[in-house]
Amino acid sequence: MLIAEIARTSREVAGTSGRKAKITALAECLRAAAPGEAATVVAYLSGELPQRQIGVGYAALRDVPPPAAEPSLTVPEVDAAFTEIGAVSGAGSVARRRDLVAALLGRATRDEQGFLIRLLAGELRQGALDGVMAEAIAAAAGVPSAQVRRAVMLRGSLGPVATAALADGTAGLQAFTLEVGRPVKPMLAASAPSVEEAFAKLKAEAAVEWKLDGVRAQIHVRDGDVRVFTRTLDDITARLPEVVAAVRELPVRDAVFDGEVIALRPDGAPYPFQVTAARTATRTAKDTEPVPLTAFLFDVVHLDGDDLLDAPGADRSAALVRAVPEPLRIPRIVTADPSAAKDFFDDAVARGHEGVLIKSLDTPYTAGRRGAGWIKVKPRHTLDLVVLAVEWGHGRRQGLLSNLHLGARDPETGGFVMLGKTFKGLTDELLAWQTEKLRELAVREDGWTVHVRPELVVEIAFDGVQQSPRYPGGIALRFARVLRYRPDKTAAEADTVQSVLSLASGR
Structure with missing residues (x-):
């Protein structure tokens, strides 16, 4: 597939506000992709690089060479060029990357140059986020969108799911299962301006939990081996030895927990978010005393051989209580009284936390989606x-x-x-x-x-x-x-x- 086709699709998607029209345009482009190109095409149309970061900043994109007269760049060629650029290191690497970018852009038409520059600059805002792209994959492959969403949740990435769906349809999607050690997309929360409005949406008894200003952590345990992943599915296990040690003490054989890690002051109040983020973003220097992080677990989606993704929230909570002692669990109450929930909210905010999450007791773990089952409330x-x-x-x-x-x-x-x-x-x-x-x-x-x-x-x-x-x-x-x-x-x-x-x- 030519990059020109992706650039044309991107322009078409950006030019319409209609969700259905976006999905139709994306699906047509995906159908035209060769089997080995599907994952890369999905990444580009989502505004991402399969290589994640390749060290190209705005400075390398300022001096654009004259455009090519006719489109010739293919998806595999651009992907290989990005890989080569990302591999450059050492003395003179900045200049070398700039030369490689210029060589690539010199082979692109004006339309292709605009697309590639926006892609490299992280400015490809065209409304093709994960939800729209999942629908487009389903339309292109002729499979139910719910199957695609579940596969993305379990695999953690759109690209491999698109490849499987386009090649093998439903059978390919059913091959994706929960695996301890492979992170899944986290469940997300919708928002409400007040506790009262959140309860009005749920219309039932609900769990009310502290919402911490920490870093989301998905923790996998298998026979004593503990792995910690962020909400973007990056492995940060080596950076959090105190969290690993605490979880390793739990009486479980294999499990997948959802939670938050946060830096707390001696009085229990949270440090600013930046302190927590610094600990999870990089390894602490040897001559620096690290600020310890505390783990708070609030969900479990697999426990000792049992997958709990489809279990209601109340059942998952009961499993969490059985496996995790109270000091490692997020503080919470279960109530049908909005005034009691408001008191809990006020107390959480007074302690320095972000607010609360109000959770349905019936909702399964719908990973990767902002459904109605979890609602966050924060002071504005x-x-x-x-x-x-x-x-x-x-x-x-x-x-x-x-x-x-x-x-x-x-x-x-x-x-x-x-x-x-x-x-x-x-x-x-x-x-x-x-x-x-x-x-x-x-x-x-x-x-x-x-x-x-x-x-x-x-x-x-x-x-x-x-x-x-x-x-x-x-x-x-x-x-x-x-x-x-x-x-x-x-x-x-x-x-x-x-x-x-x-x-x-x-x-």
């Missing part, structure tokens, strides 16, 4: 910030100013401190309005980014604050999204960086 933080710059959008947002650079006011200098970026929460109406407004405020443009006079105030919701060396203030907002613009406020009335720093300290 908001700030009035100033737009400092904005980036041009891609896909459906082509020609629109989309990704906002957000700044807090610094009274000491009279300037603004950048806290991060967001393109979340913007409706079509807001996109059109901010494009017109920000172009009026523009002072300079450097291709990707339009820098504006710091006058426009926007109300931003976010989940928390974390340390970040990426921005001048050393902090960044987590999961920032636009609520509304505040034309009634001037930039002098925006929130200060000191108020944000007080949130980051958590004390």
